[in-house]
Amino acid sequence: MKAFAQFLAPRLALAAVALALSGCISIKTHSSFEPIYMTLDVNLKVQLQQELSDVFGDIDAASSSLSF
């Protein structure tokens, strides 16, 4: 019985400490990347409009249903 207590007690104490510590750990998930994604989106949109303007420029210029 005594040997069992000597064997188990330190391990139980260690497990309790580990559990207590893990309960105290907080992970912040707040992301600071949003502005980067927004910038990327704006850049892509500008790039797309530029490319569309290059490709459809002649076509739009010839069209009477599009005004400039």
Add this chain to the structure above:
Amino acid sequence: MNSLKSIRWTLPFLAALFALVLSPQLAQAQNDENAIKQRILQRVSAVDSLKIEGLVGENNKGLLEQRAMLSPPQTKTMNEENADRKALYAILAKRLGLSVTVVGQGRAESIRKKSASGVWIQEPSGKWIKK
């Protein structure tokens, strides 16, 4: 020394291989794009008539959409125009690394801004209005 010699031979070989494999594909893509643009240009007045008469409108996907009864030749014009637009959007999407839908929506936005008054246009919400 040997490795330098092998690099000297490998790099030009890879460059030549790259040119042989990719150049025809790039040239073909450019030819396809030019051919599509030419067909759209030849169809501009027919498509303009359909839009100005209010028979078709510009939807929010960058394509023509029927707004009134069309004759078979008018339907053919609309379908051919849409097929060419879709093909052009696919080429642009591949070039920019975007989806075809996004390119079509971008074109629709541009058309909405430029459309002359009296032309049917579809807002991003799906609502149709005459500009």
